Amino acid sequence: MNKGILFIGGIIFAVYIYFTFWNIFQSHKKQKENHYPELTKTEIFEEYENTNNETSDEK
Known part of the structure; x- marks a missing residue:
């Protein structure tokens, strides 16, 4: 009985x-x-890169 409850609890967890992620x-x-x-994925990636480079240059 205890193993069954543990197994069902593991499935629920x-x-x-999964749904949280x-x-x-x-x-x-x-x-x-x-x-x-209006931006493509490439443009968004470039925007993130530019922002990250600017913040790391300021340090």
Whole structure:
């Protein structure tokens, strides 16, 4: 009985973690679309790179 409960609890936990990460990735994708609706993925990547280079140069 105890092993069965542990197994079912593990399955529920795994499903919970899966949907948590799925939600994080979907929200991140929507946020990118809202902030940069007219840019392509390459342009967004270049924008992030430029921002990161500027902040590292300031340090």
